[in-house]
Amino acid sequence: MNATAGERTLRIGEVAERVGVTPRTIRYYEELGLLGSAPGRAKGEHRLYGETDVARLRELIRLRDLLGLSLEELVGLVEAEEARAALRDRWHDSRSDAERLRIVEEAIEHVERQLELVRARQRTLAEFAGELEDKLRRLRRRRHELAGGKRG
Amino acid sequence: MNATAGERTLRIGEVAERVGVTPRTIRYYEELGLLGSAPGRAKGEHRLYGETDVARLRELIRLRDLLGLSLEELVGLVEAEEARAALRDRWHDSRSDAERLRIVEEAIEHVERQLELVRARQRTLAEFAGELEDKLRRLRRRRHELAGGKRG
DNA sequence: CTGATATCTTACGTTAACGTCAACTATCAA
DNA sequence: TTGATAGTTGACGTTAACGTAAGATATCAG
Structure with missing residues (x-):
C-alpha cells in the first residue's frame, strides 16, 4: 500500500x-x-x-x-499525487541524490497543497467567527443600554 | 417562521x-x-x-x-434555543425593559454557544495546520541537505 | 495438528439529505 | 379575466458511505 x-x-x-x-x-x-x-x-x-x-x-x-471532503474528492487528491509519482518514476535516472531530491520536492508540494486547503477553511471559519463576534458585541451593547442606561 | x-x-x-x-x-x-x-x-x-x-x-x-453538523444536530440546537424561548415566555411579565433585557441575554447565550462550536473547530484545524507545517519544515530541511550540503 | 479468532469475499441492507415527477393551485402582470 | 409562472403536496427515486450477515479461509497460540 x-x-x-x-x-x-x-x-x-x-x-x-x-x-x-x-x-x-x-x-x-x-x-x-x-x-x-x-x-x-x-x-x-x-x-x-x-x-x-x-x-x-x-x-x-x-x-x-x-x-468535509467527499471520498471522491479524496480520490482526486490521491490520484493527482500518484500521477506526479508516476512522472518521477519515468524520470527514474539512478536512485541518486538527484532522484531523492526530486522525491522530497514532490512531497513538499503535496503537503503545501493540503496546507492550502486547510488555510482556506481557516479563513472562512475566521470570517464566520468574526461575524458572530460582531453580533455578540452589538448584543452586549444593547444589554448595557437596557441594564444601566435608559432608552428602550 | x-x-x-x-x-x-x-x-x-x-x-x-x-x-x-x-x-x-x-x-x-x-x-x-x-x-x-x-x-x-x-x-x-x-x-x-x-x-x-x-x-x-x-x-x-x-x-x-x-x-459538518448533521441536520439532526441542527435540530438539537434549534430545539434548545426554542426551549429557552418558551421559558422566557412563561416568565412573560409585561413587555417591559426587564423582558427585553431577558431576550437580549438569551440571544447572547445563543451566539456564545455557536461561537464556542466555531472556536473548537478552529482549534482542531490549527492543530492540523501545525502538524502540516512541521512536516513541511522537516521536508525543507531535508531538501536543503540534499541540495547544498552532503549526507545522503 | 487443532481449535479459537480474526479476516476474506460477496452481496444485500440502511440512512441522511435531498432530487425528481405529477397533478394541482396560488399569484400576479396585462 | 386570463394566462404565464412559480409554488404546493405527496410520493417515489437516488447517492454516498458505509453496516451487516453468511459461508469459507487464513493465522496463530498451545
Whole structure:
C-alpha cells in the first residue's frame, strides 16, 4: 500500500481501532483506490499494514472530517499525487541524490497543497467567527443600554 | 417562521437562490422543524419569508458546511434555543425593559454557544495546520541537505 | 495438528439529505 | 379575466458511505 512501508505487521482490525474507524471502512477505501492495495496479496489472504499506512489513513480521515471532503474528492487528491509519482518514476535516472531530491520536492508540494486547503477553511471559519463576534458585541451593547442606561 | 419577522415578502425560489440552495431543501428543513413554519398559512398557499428568515437559513447552512453538523444536530440546537424561548415566555411579565433585557441575554447565550462550536473547530484545524507545517519544515530541511550540503 | 479468532469475499441492507415527477393551485402582470 | 409562472403536496427515486450477515479461509497460540 505504500512503497516505502517498513514493517507491515498490523492487521486490519488493529489499524481500524487505532484510527477510529471500522475494518469495513478500510476495505471500502482500498476499493476506491485511496489506500493503493499491496500487490503481493493473494485472494483471501489477510491484509497487512505498516505505520505509514496508519498515518495515511489518519490523514484521509482528517481531510474528510475537518474539511468535509467527499471520498471522491479524496480520490482526486490521491490520484493527482500518484500521477506526479508516476512522472518521477519515468524520470527514474539512478536512485541518486538527484532522484531523492526530486522525491522530497514532490512531497513538499503535496503537503503545501493540503496546507492550502486547510488555510482556506481557516479563513472562512475566521470570517464566520468574526461575524458572530460582531453580533455578540452589538448584543452586549444593547444589554448595557437596557441594564444601566435608559432608552428602550 | 420568525416572531420578529418584518416584511415577509420573499418567495421560496428567491430565498433559495439567494442562499444557494434549492426550494426542496427549504421545505425539507421546514419539515424537520429547522425553520419553524409560519402559522397563518393554509394548505396550498405559498410560503413567504423575510430577511430574518434568510439570515437564519444562511446560519444553518454555514453550521452544516463549516462545522459538518448533521441536520439532526441542527435540530438539537434549534430545539434548545426554542426551549429557552418558551421559558422566557412563561416568565412573560409585561413587555417591559426587564423582558427585553431577558431576550437580549438569551440571544447572547445563543451566539456564545455557536461561537464556542466555531472556536473548537478552529482549534482542531490549527492543530492540523501545525502538524502540516512541521512536516513541511522537516521536508525543507531535508531538501536543503540534499541540495547544498552532503549526507545522503 | 487443532481449535479459537480474526479476516476474506460477496452481496444485500440502511440512512441522511435531498432530487425528481405529477397533478394541482396560488399569484400576479396585462 | 386570463394566462404565464412559480409554488404546493405527496410520493417515489437516488447517492454516498458505509453496516451487516453468511459461508469459507487464513493465522496463530498451545
